[in-house]
Amino acid sequence: QKEVEQDPGPLSVPEGAIVSLNCTYSNSAFQYFMWYRQYSRKGPELLMYTYSSGNKEDGRFTAQVDKSSKYISLFIRDSQPSDSATYLCAMSGEGNQFYFGTGTSLTVIP
Amino acid sequence: NAGVMQNPRHLVRRRGQEARLRCSPMKGHSHVYWYRQLPEEGLKFMVYLQKENIIDESGMPKERFSAEFPKEGPSILRIQQVVRGDSAAYFCASSPINGNTEAFFGQGTRLTVV
Numbered sequence: 001q002k003e004v005e006q007d008p009g010p011l012s013v014p015e016g017a018i019v020s021l022n023c024t025y026s027n028s029a030f031q032y033f034m035w036y037r038q039y040s041r042k043g044p045e046l047l048m049y050t051y052s053s054g055n056k057e058d059g060r061f062t063a064q065v066d067k068s069s070k071y072i073s074l075f076i077r078d079s080q081p082s083d084s085a086t087y088l089c090a091m092s093g094e095g096n097q098f099y100f101g102t103g104t105s106l107t108v109i110p
Numbered sequence: 111n112a113g114v115m116q117n118p119r120h121l122v123r124r125r126g127q128e129a130r131l132r133c134s135p136m137k138g139h140s141h142v143y144w145y146r147q148l149p150e151e152g153l154k155f156m157v158y159l160q161k162e163n164i165i166d167e168s169g170m171p172k173e174r175f176s177a178e179f180p181k182e183g184p185s186i187l188r189i190q191q192v193v194r195g196d197s198a199a200y201f202c203a204s205s206p207i208n209g210n211t212e213a214f215f216g217q218g219t220r221l222t223v224v
Contacts (some may be wrong), residue, residue: 043215097155
């Protein structure tokens with residue numbers, strides 16, 4: 001079983017839609033949760049960072065962590081064509097490495 | 111404040127040659143991580159370094175791969191005697207303090223072995 005599972009998509013939505021991206025994980029020791037956005041042939045760009053359970057909002061982005069279900073989500077409101085990218089979830093516990101999902105490819109259609 | 115700088119952006123090596131990938135962390139960051147990304151796969155951890163110390167190399171192949179982060183200068187990921195299977199994007203990330211904080215990535219080095 002992979003440490004982190006993420007639906008690869010692809011996901012295609014019309015401009016202005018609300019996008020929901022999700023990851024599940026198996027290691028209950030994970031406490032730090034991140035979402036990255038990666039454009040084609042570019043490096044991952046940190047979008048959201050949360051610690052433990054709860055919600056965090058930043059502009060059009062909301063990150064949710066449910067540790068009891070081992071489930072994290074990223075919501076994008078009022079999606080824009082510029083949001084078209086691959087979204088990676090990442091998480092870590094007390095160790096030194098981040099564990100990444102394989103990424104969800106998102107296309108926002110004008 | 112410049113971000114994480116990696117060079118070269120693209121590197122082509124023939125089988126058997128050596129590849130040297132360089133990473134300069136963000137200003138004020140003393141923790142460096144190297145990850146490898148293969149097509150259709152997620153980022154896989156290779157090694158975590160602080161200045162002059164390898165902290166965790168559990169993700170790095172035992173042979174042909176080495177990493178360093180000297181007191182002065184960039185972090186180097188070295189791959190000796192490259193093989194076709196080494197072709198991948200190699201990303202470096204840096205953070206200001208230990209491990210579990212935000213890590214910022216560079217643009218990566220795309221290694222192609224021909």
